[in-house]
Amino acid sequence: MVSPVSLNDDDLTPAERQVTVRVGELHDVDFAAMAAVANVYRVANAVRNHMEREVLGPDRLSWSGFTALYVLWVWGDQESRHLADECSVTRATLTGIVNTLEGRGLVTRNPSADDGRSVIVSLTRDGQAMIERLFPAFNRQEAFVTNRLSDDERCSLAHLLREVLRAVNPD
Amino acid sequence: MVSPVSLNDDDLTPAERQVTVRVGELHDVDFAAMAAVANVYRVANAVRNHMEREVLGPDRLSWSGFTALYVLWVWGDQESRHLADECSVTRATLTGIVNTLEGRGLVTRNPSADDGRSVIVSLTRDGQAMIERLFPAFNRQEAFVTNRLSDDERCSLAHLLREVLRAVNPD
DNA sequence: CGGCGATCGTTTGGCACCGAACGATCTGCG
């Protein structure tokens, strides 16, 4: 169970408190929506930096590079287009990410047999070894950054976030 | 109230379902933590892109530029160091952001009277007009992206995220 | 005073990221 939370409690960060002062003059401000969105972004930044420092840094791997290796590991060889979708970046961005990974010998590019326009990206032996070594460490840090939450709260957090995702990207 | 959510329901996205298949072979994987962290990042990306398209794009303003204007508006003129902290970026990054905003006449740089090393960043008249025009539209879209959540759920989401923030950045 | 660590903002180099434009390839319709 997740305990209900009221708006004006001392859970707010100093920045959020100042906002209510400055913005309070305006009418019709949705404070709850503002706090939810602001904190999503704050946490995403903080967690990304934490992971790059604690898990990925020693291997000179960026969050984006890790994500690409992870998607290839979970889904298998992928067309560039699908890999970009799964990584939530544009095809232009993925070109750069794959260039970096290819330069380090972690992935390879091969022309598709079915479609002459398409490129298939695959994990190399080194790439597979790296993701299989990093994933457990990564997951341990995922557990660490959520260690103030109960298991039900972790699931509730994921559930609430999926609802936001559905609002932004309706099927 | 937030309804409790179990792990294996049909709330999962297709990607999450595939992950449980591929990763299920491993022992000791914390699926709840994995889902929470993955969705934080997914939502942060999706919301940022949504805001840049729907609210900021017409004014050629980036999320980062908007954030800097917003912080200056809420807190008043700031030393670069404090502005960088509030925007959650390094001082090096803030230099670039302020360069962009200064080039468009939205902020100014002035030497500090107290400290010769320090630079005070201030909103110009144009910058103030822009943030006061954009903030209401931005907040309306914050409400839109959370429109599938009740007000209690929005507050719960913000609360759970603050707990993650505390785990990553203990005071 | 004088000097030396700490801190300021900036610069540099490298990667990530996007929109727009491009050539190559595929597909469907006449």
Next chain:
DNA sequence: CGCAGATCGTTCGGTGCCAAACGATCGCCG
């Protein structure tokens, strides 16, 4: 067949982002 429109990955230009290094300034201690 042939050609027009869609889609593929890439390139280009601009911005964001960080770590590391740098000169300028501050503050403290001898």
